[in-house]
Amino acid sequence: MKRDPDSKLWPPGAAKVSRHAFGLLLLCLAAGAQAHTEGLVAGGFFSGFMHPLSGLDHLLAMIAVGIWGASLGLPLIWALPVVFPLLMVIGGVLGIAQLPLPFVESGIAVSVVVLGLAILAAWRAPIAVAVAIVGAFGVFHGYAHGAELPSSAAPAAYSAGFVMSTGLLHLTGIAIGTLDRLPHGRQVLRASGGVIAIVGVWIFAGMPGVA
Amino acid sequence: MLTGAYHVVTSPLALAAMGGLIAALMGVGETLSLGCAGVAAVSAAATAALPRHFAPFVAPAAVVVVGLSASAGLQPRTVVAALLALMAGLATGIATDLDVPSWEGVIGVAGTVLFIIGGAVAGLDDLNRMPRLARVLPIGRRVLGSWVAAIGLLLGALAVRMAG
Numbered sequence: 286m287k288r289d290p291d292s293k294l295w296p297p298g299a300a301k302v303s304r305h306a307f308g309l310l311l312l313c314l315a316a317g318a319q320a321h322t323e324g325l326v327a328g329g330f331f332s333g334f335m336h337p338l339s340g341l342d343h344l345l346a347m348i349a350v351g352i353w354g355a356s357l358g359l360p361l362i363w364a365l366p367v368v369f370p371l372l373m374v375i376g377g378v379l380g381i382a383q384l385p386l387p388f389v390e391s392g393i394a395v396s397v398v399v400l401g402l403a404i405l406a407a408w409r410a411p412i413a414v415a416v417a418i419v420g421a422f423g424v425f426h427g428y429a430h431g432a433e434l435p436s437s438a439a440p441a442a443y444s445a446g447f448v449m450s451t452g453l454l455h456l457t458g459i460a461i462g463t464l465d466r467l468p469h470g471r472q473v474l475r476a477s478g479g480v481i482a483i484v485g486v487w488i489f490a491g492m493p494g495v496a
Numbered sequence: 497m498l499t500g501a502y503h504v505v506t507s508p509l510a511l512a513a514m515g516g517l518i519a520a521l522m523g524v525g526e527t528l529s530l531g532c533a534g535v536a537a538v539s540a541a542a543t544a545a546l547p548r549h550f551a552p553f554v555a556p557a558a559v560v561v562v563g564l565s566a567s568a569g570l571q572p573r574t575v576v577a578a579l580l581a582l583m584a585g586l587a588t589g590i591a592t593d594l595d596v597p598s599w600e601g602v603i604g605v606a607g608t609v610l611f612i613i614g615g616a617v618a619g620l621d622d623l624n625r626m627p628r629l630a631r632v633l634p635i636g637r638r639v640l641g642s643w644v645a646a647i648g649l650l651l652g653a654l655a656v657r658m659a660g
Contacts, residue, residue: 330508363635367567370646377646378653434654441591444650445508452643 329439333446336430337454342393342488343426345481347451349400350419351458352474356404356465361412365419366455370448372420373427377444380431392425397485404478407471426451500544500594500604504612509591509651513559514609516644517584518616519566519637524577526621532581533613539585541606545597552655555590558583559648566641569634585609587648 337343347369354365379386399418403410410418430447434440461477464470487493504510517536521529543550562584565572572580588609594601623629 363638366639367642370642371567371649374646374649374653377650381650381653381657431650434650440654441508441647441651444654445512445647448643448646448650452639456639 330442330446333430333443333448334450336433336447337426337450341484342397343429343451344454345484346393346396346400346422346426347454348458348461349397349404349478349481351455351460352462352477353400353403353415353419353458354455355459355462356407356474357409357415361415362459362462364412364416366452366459368416368420369423369455370451372423373430373448373451376424376427376429377431377434378427379424380428381434383432386425386428389425389428391489392422393429394485394489396422396425397488398482399485401478401480401482401485405475405482406478407475498604499598500592500601500606501608502604503544503592503594503601504540504588504605504608507588507591507593508647509555509559510588512644512647513555513562513584513587513591514612514616515640516559516562516566516648517581518613518620519640519644520562520570520572520580520584521577521613521617522566522620522633522637523571523624526618528574528577529617529621530614532577533610533617535578535581536585536588536613537606537610539582540589540592540609541585541602543586543589544592544594544605545589545602550586550590552659553652555587556648556650556652556655558587560645560652562587563641563643563645563648567638567645568641569638 337347350365350369354362357365376386400422402408403418430444434443462474465474467473514536517532521532524532562580565576565580570576589605592605594605620633624633
């Protein structure tokens with residue numbers, strides 16, 4: 286089918302992009318890509334991918350990093366999601382080496398509270414301070430992931446899974462953070478920060494009321 | 497040949513190395529990026545043929561360098577881009593870990609690396625011309641680079657621990 290050159294429906298080059306995208310899609314669907322089943326069993330990619338998603342503390346902290354970064358604007362919109370995984374692996378390495386790191390669970394809960402409060406207060410922290418806060422919390426989160434890594438069946442797949450999952454949660458947070466451009470978006474975001482902080486306090490208290 | 501391709505697309509470290517190189521080459525121009533895809537393919541083929549000759553931390557270390565260059569937002573010129581491609585290919589070749597290297601397997605590795613990197617770079621070049629995406633892609637590039645570096649750091653630490 287010939288495309289109208291004056292059409293505004295498709296931007297120039299869209300057909301070429303579609304061809305590349307279709308090619309990549311076919312690559313993903315190839316039977317070979319579904320082999321090496323250790324990537325799908327416990328301890329593989331799926332386990333690693335699900336690890337940050339299965340804990341409320343990890344989940345909220347990652348999303349909060351993205352929301353806070355987005356609300357702080359450039360360069361922190363990309364700097365926080367870049368710094369977090371890099372510092373997270375420092376914690377991961379400590380976990381792999383099984384070196385003791387005190388207050389890991391408390392540190393993770395505090396990260397949820399602090400990041401939630403930062404969003405609630407619309408705190409425009411200086412770049413170095415924001416990076417230091419997010420990086421320090423990243424160490425605690427990484428330790429929790431890394432401690433499970435040596436015992437996993439496929440450590441490479443597990444680590445790829447949890448890093449990607451963490452990054453996708455950050456991107457989700459950034460996407461949520463862009464709501465502040467909408468009418469009342471800023472208020473909604475600040476309220477969500479308050480909810481995150483309250484949940485963080487509940488996690489810190491040991492999640493009373495949950496069996 | 498399918499065995500070689502299969503080993504490439506099922507190795508997380510190989511995929512991380514290629515992802516890192518794709519992110520690092522974003523925006524360097526079609527000619528240079530396709531040339532680098534060729535360098536990476538040749539490098540991957542050469543190392544896939546000799547996988548046992550490298551220390552276990554070499555591949556993760558190469559992945560870390562490639563990932564960090566992307567997350568730092570560097571726009572590599574010809575020589576640096578070729579070096580990054582060489583390192584990414586080296587990591588990919590080692591990570592594919594062909595049980596019994598054969599000509600067919602090695603050609604499969606090279607072809608797959610060339611196809612994935614060349615295809616992705618050409619696709620991203622097209623996407624980069626779209627005004628809206630042109631603002632988002634540099635952020636995505638840095639984020640992807642940090643993921644790649646993080647995976648490389650973790651696997652490097654794990655390799656050192658296993659070796660020790």
